[in-house]
Amino acid sequence: MKFSVNWLREFVDLPKNPEGIAELLTRAGIETKNIETRGANIDKVVVSQITASSQHPNADRLTVCEVDDRSGTKCQIVCGATNYKVGDKVPLALPGAKLPNGTEIRKSKLRGIESEGMLCSPIELRLGEDASGLLILSPDAKIGAPIGDLFPADTILDVEITPNRGDLLSHFGLAREIAALTGKKLREPTPLRTADTTVAGVKISATRECPFFSARKIGDVKVGPSPQWLRAKVESVGIRSINNIVDISNFVMLELGQPTHAFDADKLKGDINVGLARDGEKFLAIDGRTYSLKEDTCVVADQGRAVGIGGVMGGEETAVTDSTKNILLEAAYFLPASIRRTARDLNVSSDASYRFERGVDPDMILRASHRAAELIREIAGGTPAKEIQVAGELPANPADVSLSYEKCDRVIGVTIEPRTVDEILTRFGLKKTRSTRLRSSTARQARKTGTWKIPSYRRDLQRDVDLIEEVLRAYGIDRIPGRTRGGFMPASPADRSHDLETLWLRERLAASGLSEVRTSKLISRTTSAFSEGAIELRNPLSEDHVALRPSLISGLLEVLERNARAGAESVSIFEIGRAFIPPSGEEERHLAILLWGNAASTPNWRSQIKRSLDLFDLKGALECVIPNPSFRPGKFPDLALAVEVWSGDQRIGFGGQLSASKSSAPGSVFVAELHADLLLESESAKKFQELERYPAITRDIAMIAPEKLTHAEILRVIEEPKGPLLESVQLFDVFEHREGTTSGPAGKSVAYRLTYRAKNRTLTNEEVTAAHAKIRERLRRELGVTLRE
């Protein structure tokens, strides 16, 4: 909300500079978002009246005005504006005036005609953005008065009020808070009184939504423009001036925090009833929109129809107009929850609903009504009825709150004298009603407790901790010395899971050249198999973020597209994050990998081989992080080539080559996705294995194998039955023959290195040769390969 510093000063003394005020508020938890200076305190600019105007003899677009500034002689001014008429009051800059934009005014000749000053537009006086014409002043502006009298210098603070502090949504309310924080005296603008009340003329049937309602008849009003001071005040904090009645209503709200509403009494039929709307009832509000009301919408109604959405907005048909003679002035209390629901359901909000939602001060309702009535009497010449018509009950005062001084010290962490606590709470308007001394068996000292009466405007103070916060705010957080406390916590499952994720997955994948990405958990509505069945949000914000991802791959594909577009030659990425498995949305931690493009991101002088990343790079990356990995042929809708990924005897995910239609990046894309929780749950500390003490002997086998013979089959024949001396088998060469290119039989050359070792002695060549010969024989016999010497 915007606050005028001049207005605040009417109620409380403030620091001289606006920054000081902002700092004071901010440190008390009332954040000042912006400070703006206003006003036109400019020397030699005065109110003048245009008394005559004629065409400039030498220029089509200029006029020559005669203006009166009460200096005794009338001045002649050449003017380019067209938005005025003779009789208007406008600002006149006299010779010697210096405008905010730096222009200095002098007597001059314009196209041969003498001009003794300048008539000013709003922008020239920095009073607005309008540069299209003269600033037309209010008819009651005093001719010859300095312009600063009409537009006094002011500072506007844009302040963020937290939702628990509805009591700060008025100048009086904020001033009251500042007075409490600084210990300065609070002044009431005029004594805040109320008039007599009578229970008649208004009725409440929705007592839950509207516990209290009042209306005051004011006759014989003259609706018209507001006087300059009133208009300036409401406009200074960003509210448009409408007419004197509406402006007074807004003024009282800005001053005291209580919204009021004026109906054209002659357009109301019969008595007012506050009740609930009919479901679907149409209502034309003063904002020009027609609302379709709900059966739980609280409305102010006359005998025929709704004339206002209670606490939110009045109706167009009963609004005050220039021809209004008699008004009915509403001031009420609406249930915050009900106003919030209505504002949300109808998608409407207003300055009034903003305040009712946060709770208005019940004690202020009738005083605000009376203040508005008195102002209407003064400004619009109305005659308020002697009595205010009321219905319902004002909400009860907040319950008393007890505070133990010892608890206050305990929560804040320093000892604050009870005297200081009392003084602070008293400044905030609380009254101590009782002081007790509880002797408890556990505490060594008696616990001194004060019981406090809470002012009607502080409904947020409900428990002792709320009072402690007030003490803390006024005492000053900076005065509390920070103190650390040790603590030991055993590692939780989340700790272990975090560490495994870091050590086993993240760091290994990054070390093997992959970059970690983080993609959105909310994905768009696509037809990809990777997002099939995704749970959609009831109220998404944008088409790109509609559903909870069941897989990380659609996110990785977006990262691929973005980087390929940006010119990347290689994309090797992984993500670890939550996936939401339909239909329940069960959350699983997934690891997904995507590989695309060149095997090395840049060419380098040590390796001339240029190749694309392929399925075996994907397998290699997966083998880095999966204990006992194995891969089996699989099927997956959007993969052209799919494998199931296993760890031991558990299937933990899938991988493969993406169907060409699923990505716009040129070339093959390889993806895999694993359920990482399964991957990590089995991990435990590794156990030491005795180092080998005797040397190994290696022998190579090279063979030409039929093309269809797989590595797995060859390996099986080598390893089964496994001889006691064979330690390991390493495939080190695969070469596909194309027919006609070699003299040998069609097929592929493959070569293995076999390592033999005994645990307890050095092997002899003869032993190895015998073992090796058996394997060679098996290969020849069982697979029909051609062994090369």
Next chain:
Amino acid sequence: MAHPLKQLRDEALHEIGSATDEQALEAARIKYIGKSGSISAWGERMKTLDKAERPVVGKLLNEVRNAVTAALETRSAQFRVEKESGALAKIDISLPGTPHEIGSLHPLYQMHERAIQIFRRMGFALAEGPDVETEWYCFDALNTPPDHPARNEQDTFYLPDGRLLRTHTSTVQIRAMESAPPPIRVIASGAAYRRDEMDATHSAQFHQIEGLYVDENVSIANLKGELEFFLRELFGSETEVQFRPHYFPFTEPSLEVYVRSKALKGGEQWIEVAGCGMVHPAVFEAVNKSRGDNAYDPEKWSGYAFGLGMDRLAMILFDIPDIRLFAQNDLRFLRQFA
């Protein structure tokens, strides 16, 4: 006149010294101490000498042979060194090293990890909770009743079944307290979601670290001291920390935390980094209700809670101007943090 062996020794040493390559050296070796070398021949000749002369000449022969062998080795080592340095002199040491393609970890993860390391030194354990939550964990248990302004469809993503995406990681406070009695000292990191339009500083998905400490006599002073410690560990010891009163439904008193440091971009500006406060007694009461006991008696236990915006902290620490960069995953961006 010197013994002929000494004469042979001097000749051999001279020849070794003047040898210009390995071949000349090898020739000298064969000539003097090879199988039929002139010095080796003295071994045979010994047998013909007097018994009295034999030990004297034998000793001399040994000395001469050792001296020549040593000279041969020294000279040979010289040749090897010359050869090696000749070959190595041709190497262009300015050629780049064999490239190792190492990957990178996401800056948000790095931020999390830095924060977690500090909190662990401060004795916090990790806790976890789901992203998809019920209204109970996200609002009711956190003293945010159904008609509270913070609780509406404008700001919260809902699932068709009435569950929602958590709007803060404070949900983990409730889960942690439900599962263990006090004292408790945990942090939880994770994603949170709000229906915010995306711009340079706002994202509908963001990351938080939540902290909760419940024990006897935990005070504002502890909250202040420990968050100050954390922030100075993270941003440097010269970092200034300011606490300002604020409002959150689930803490009372509630505070916002600001930092300022010349070492950070923004210099003189206070930057908001966290919300925190003392756990509201109504939160303890809600936890007790779901636990079915009075483990978190608000008269016996007190606690503080805080929520740190990880995206914001990472933007400050790494000087990143736009929150959207985190989600775009441009490799040129990611590799900067490798």
